[in-house]
Structure formats: structure tokens, C-alpha cells
Amino acid sequence: MVNYGLDLSAVERERALPDLVAEGDELDALVSAETDWSRPTPAAGWTIAHQIAHLAAAEVEAAGSEHADLDAAAGAAKPRSVLLEQWRTGRAEVAAELRDVPLHQEFPWYGARLTAELMVPLRLMETWAHGQDVFDTLGVPHRPTGRLRHVASLGVVGRELSFHAAQLPPPAEPFRVELTGPDGQTWAWGPEDAKQHVRGSALDLCLRVTHRRSLAETDLTAVGEDAQKWLDIARVFL
Structure with a gap:
């Protein structure tokens, strides 16, 4: 299991989960207003649709996949409305799951195993990082926050x-x-x-x-x- 050295208490998780939700909501507002998801992002070969598909696939699996490029390509081929709804549903399900599971329960994560206490900040990190690619693509300032x-x-x-x-x-x-x-x-x-x-x-x-x-x-x-x-x-x- 990857060791990040984090020790997230139940109280800290209660603080971190709203930040995870807020990060997803901010990116959702950005991409919902953009009709052209075929625009290429800084990630080679990935469009906006690929970025959202990657996040949606990770949400559905609650962990991510070792085949990120294939998952992103498959998701990007879906209609924009379908992909957007899949991502929204997955975000809500994962947030609910991470709120209730024991902190030390393990999840698979790109070939490794991580505890629930790590999954909250890691999901936020992934959302923020892939969101940064979209913000850069659209030329919109990505306002830094306490998250x-x-x-x-x-x-x-x-x-x-x-x-x-x-x-x-x-x-x-x-x-x-x-x-x-x-x-x-x-x-x-x-x-x-x-x-x-x-x-x-x-x-x-x-x-x-x-x-x-x-x-x-x-x-x-x-x-x-x-x-x-x-x-x-x-x-x-x-």
C-alpha cells in the first residue's frame, strides 16, 4: 500500500469531504457552460471530454483504472449529456461512500491499495488537477482556494x-x-x-x-x- 503518511481523523474527513464536493461542483459549472468538449487540453491526445471521462470512470470505480487512456477514450465517445450525468452521479455516490466507510478500509487505486482516509484528498487532487487542464484549455483563471x-x-x-x-x-x-x-x-x-x-x-x-x-x-x-x-x-x- 502506498504510504503518504497522512492520518485523517473522522473530524478532518468531515471537513475534507465538503471541499471534495465543492471542487467537483466548480469544474461542473465550467464544463456545463462549454458546448465544445472536443477541444484539446494540455494532456497530449486528451480533449475536455477525455478529462471528464477520466474523472467519471474513476468515480464509478471508486478508485481509478490502470487503463486510464482507454477509459478516457471510451468515455469521451459518449454523448456529452450522458457523460456529464455519469460523472455527476458518480461524484455523489463516491462522496456518500467515503463519508460512511471506516477510515482504514482499503480501496484499489491504479494498481495500489489505499485507505479511505487517503481517498478523500486524492479524489480532490485528481478533480483539481484535471480541472486545471480544462481551465487552461478554456483560458479561464482557476482561482486558488483553501482547498x-x-x-x-x-x-x-x-x-x-x-x-x-x-x-x-x-x-x-x-x-x-x-x-x-x-x-x-x-x-x-x-x-x-x-x-x-x-x-x-x-x-x-x-x-x-x-x-x-x-x-x-x-x-x-x-x-x-x-x-x-x-x-x-x-x-x-x-
């Missing part, structure tokens, strides 16, 4: 995942990560005296760990060789 904290947390505590995926040994030293949230507040992880530091905007870290922006396109800075390497290879998915 990004869930995505940023996944990126920070999933640091070892980045090194594992790059086939590198995980750093032995702790990291200090300080991010500026959308409202100007500071979000921080790790000991203040850590030699490895990462600083920048929360939005830019989220864009980086979801591979929506290159490091050069962000304001992120690092002190320490391991911290710099992490920003080079950062990711929040397998």
Missing part, C-alpha cells in the same frame, strides 16, 4: 513517493516546507531548523506535484541538495 491545502499536503507528505518513482533513495534529513496560501497565510510542514527548505506559493507547489507546470514556471525555491532534487522530481501520483 489546495489538501493537494499541497499530499505533495509534501508524499515526498518519498517522488524519490521512489525516480528510483532514488529517500532523503534521510527532514524537510521544512513553507507555502503561501491563497489568502496570504503560511502553510508549514516540518521542523523549523531543518537544513532542507522549500518555499513558494501553495498554488505553485500544487501545480508542480501534479505535473501541471514545470519547475521553471513556478516561484518555488529550495535550499539543500535533497530539497532541490525533490522539486525536480516532485509528484503526487504513481
Whole structure:
């Protein structure tokens, strides 16, 4: 099972679930107003319809599929109204399921197994990241919100995942990560005296760990060789 190091209590889940629902609703409002779902997005070979089909397939399976491209292509071939309704129904069903299941119940996730406590922020992360592709396609500003904290947390505590995926040994030293949230507040992880530091905007870290922006396109800075390497290879998915 992938270890993100998160410990989501029942109270925290109650806070996170409304954010998951809100993230889906925001993207829904955007794509519902767009009639041409055939427009290509930044993901090579994927249109807006592919992006929504991918999210709809993951919702239906409550976990995602190892055959994302095939699932997206199959879904994108459906009529827009059918695909939109499928996605809406799936979102509601998954939110209800994640609200009621035990936090440590396991789900399959792209070849791995994750607990329900991880599924809430992961579903939000996927919705936000694929939504970013759609916002970019339509040239609409994607206003950052406090919901990004869930995505940023996944990126920070999933640091070892980045090194594992790059086939590198995980750093032995702790990291200090300080991010500026959308409202100007500071979000921080790790000991203040850590030699490895990462600083920048929360939005830019989220864009980086979801591979929506290159490091050069962000304001992120690092002190320490391991911290710099992490920003080079950062990711929040397998």
C-alpha cells in the first residue's frame, strides 16, 4: 500500500469531504457552460471530454483504472449529456461512500491499495488537477482556494513517493516546507531548523506535484541538495 503518511481523523474527513464536493461542483459549472468538449487540453491526445471521462470512470470505480487512456477514450465517445450525468452521479455516490466507510478500509487505486482516509484528498487532487487542464484549455483563471491545502499536503507528505518513482533513495534529513496560501497565510510542514527548505506559493507547489507546470514556471525555491532534487522530481501520483 502506498504510504503518504497522512492520518485523517473522522473530524478532518468531515471537513475534507465538503471541499471534495465543492471542487467537483466548480469544474461542473465550467464544463456545463462549454458546448465544445472536443477541444484539446494540455494532456497530449486528451480533449475536455477525455478529462471528464477520466474523472467519471474513476468515480464509478471508486478508485481509478490502470487503463486510464482507454477509459478516457471510451468515455469521451459518449454523448456529452450522458457523460456529464455519469460523472455527476458518480461524484455523489463516491462522496456518500467515503463519508460512511471506516477510515482504514482499503480501496484499489491504479494498481495500489489505499485507505479511505487517503481517498478523500486524492479524489480532490485528481478533480483539481484535471480541472486545471480544462481551465487552461478554456483560458479561464482557476482561482486558488483553501482547498489546495489538501493537494499541497499530499505533495509534501508524499515526498518519498517522488524519490521512489525516480528510483532514488529517500532523503534521510527532514524537510521544512513553507507555502503561501491563497489568502496570504503560511502553510508549514516540518521542523523549523531543518537544513532542507522549500518555499513558494501553495498554488505553485500544487501545480508542480501534479505535473501541471514545470519547475521553471513556478516561484518555488529550495535550499539543500535533497530539497532541490525533490522539486525536480516532485509528484503526487504513481
